[in-house]
Amino acid sequence: MDEPTFRTIIEPFRIHSVEPIRMTTAAERADRIAGASYNLFQLHADDVLIDLLTDSGTGAMSRDQWAAIQRGDESYAGSPSYFVFRDAVRDLFDFDHVIPVHQGRAAERILFSVLGGPGRVVPNNTHFDTTRANVEATGAEAVDLVIAEGRDPASHHPFKGNMDLDALDALLTARGADVPCVFVTITNNSGGGQPVSLENLRGVRELCDKLGKPLFLDACRFAENAWFIREREAGQGERDVVDIVRDIAALADGMTMSAKKDPMGNIGGWLALDDPDLAQECRNALILTEGFPTYGGLAGRDLEALAQGLKETVQHDYLRYRITSTAYLGEALQKAGIPVLSPIGGHAVYIDARALLPHLDPLQYPGQAVAVALYEIGGVRSCEIGTVMFGRRPDGTEAPAPMDLVRLAIPRRTYTQSHMDYVIEVCQRLAERAHRLPGYRIVEEPNALRHFTARFEPVH
């Protein structure tokens, strides 16, 4: 019999334990968001109905991950759980040194505390905000070199996360001595969850080899990236995702990882690399703030959960569901006339707020306006990724970010299709009232990572 095909995207799991979510009224939401100074990070999560703020640490763990937690060994040094974790990491990313940390930014801080410093410059396709902040905190410069298509929300390029190889070549030629390493973020989160091709990674590798520079991956969403390679890159369509991941890893000298994304953890991360001297320096830095190198700020049970999560995240049924269900949301928004970044990314749908609210200047934060409206309309929490997040320069001046996006990030294995249908309806209401949404101004902000704590006011 031919394999029957179905339109419905089936969640490849049954629900095993449930978490209640609380309905609120429009009046309550207006009150809560004003009380949070229009900053969605300041809301109490109980006041949120569908939480698409982030896909980080918010996914549902599997039965087998909870079982693995029971096996956690909490020895301070040399815990068997460390070795289970290390071997699971190495099965995909075969680096000599695997150093657990409590989350991705700890790996960044440790690595850049060794490799950064004034006068240094770190290229990346697009630095995530914590990555940029950790580079800049050492006095080094963070440079984004994504291809031009990656900055154009309407471009349909299949690998919009790719590095601009000419720009990287030019930077390495002009300032090679100042570059301690080259980074590639897979998928490119700040650029819209867009993948990087194997071919592009090979090109980056060649340039790194030419100048003897190590290549590091910021690999939080590596499985989604590998799935896109399988779907979109010539000659990859019949391959197992695991083999694609191993190919990606083989091109790099090391990686930072937030295990709160594709590794299906609620917490965790790692730094992995081949260079023994650099690894030793990083371990020394780790001990100062994170803990002993076989637990790195995590409990043994966390390490076990991550080892199991790594096995689940590369399963084809899971990845097919993950990518098609994200596209389901994105395509429905397009049908509703909402400009979204295309192609639809892996972990999130990004609304192009600058295009949706042409009456607002980027410095009136159109992304913030959309994010606040989605909450006010239907209790949906999203995240501005635009001028609020990236507009403030280290010297305190302000300029529009390349794009003003609002990210609807989808926690892994957490919401069902009817939850997404509700989000689609909320977005339809947003489209109806978009032309009259107010802009915002910042009334108080910190020096770095201002989006977490800034206080806003609507500008009527």
Ligand code: F0G
């Ligand atoms: N790199 C990328 C590409 C990320 O998306 C994140 C986190 C990090 C590094 C830092 O990892 O949070 O474990 O310290 N991204 C989350 C997000 C916060 O919402 O996209 P972390």
